[in-house]
Amino acid sequence: MSVDQQRILARAAREVIAGQIVNLGIGLPTQLFHHLPDDLEVLVHSENGVLGCRPRTEGETPDWDMIDSGGAYIATRPGASVFDSAMSFAMIRRSRVDLTFMGAFEVDELGNLANWKIPGKFSPGIGGAMELAQKVKRLVILCSHNDKQGNPKILRRCRLPLTAERCVSRIITDKAVMDVTPQGLTVVDIAEGLSVAELREATDARLIVDDTQLGRF
DSSP states (O other): OOHHHHHHHHHHHTTOOTTOEEEEOTTGGGGGGGGSOTTOOOEEEETTTEEEEEOOOTTOOOOTTOBOTTSOBOEEEEEEEEOOHHHHHHHHHTTOOOEEEEOOSEEETTOOEEOSOOTTSOOOOOTTHHHHHHHSSEEEEEOOSBOTTSOBSEESSOOSOOSBSSOOOEEEOSSEEEEEETTEEEEEEEOTTOOHHHHHHTOSSOEEOOTTTOEEO
8 A cells, every 4th residue: 555545545534533434445545445544433335235344454354344445354343233235225325424534536626526437438337436426424535645647636617527516625645734615625634744835736726725734734
């Protein structure tokens, strides 16, 4: 795992509050498991039908029936419950899940999210991301600030097919933490060693920055 990914996950762990029900999306968000404090009392939800997930410990024999959203083997903590997919999505649709973390291809100033389809490339479908994005109380995006070609992923308006509209609460990248507000994208934290000018240059979206309130991570 890269240093940038480690920075994103360490910062994302600060978003989780004791007592919450938290969903971890495919990709980088599933690695958040390993950055949560051992004594933090949270219930991790998998749309496959588990409430109370935990990562397998080293050497632990996998339960072949227990997988996360990305197909990796997981385990359960004491008090966990297992149920069918219909019940799992009923929890999502009734907004019983407090917080979800997802990856993204693009996010924009309005909080629109595109994370399921790149035209011309194979996609297995929009999946549970559509419902999670619409119904979970708080959606935090974890992604690189720019793609492999250096193009911004934080845009004025998304160009790819949307997963959901106006659904994102906060964006955490390797360069910044940004909140979606009625006024626009407000920068909360900026990465150590990065200037505001460099952040603006790496971002297509317009950013609201108050230097007196800016944190570092």
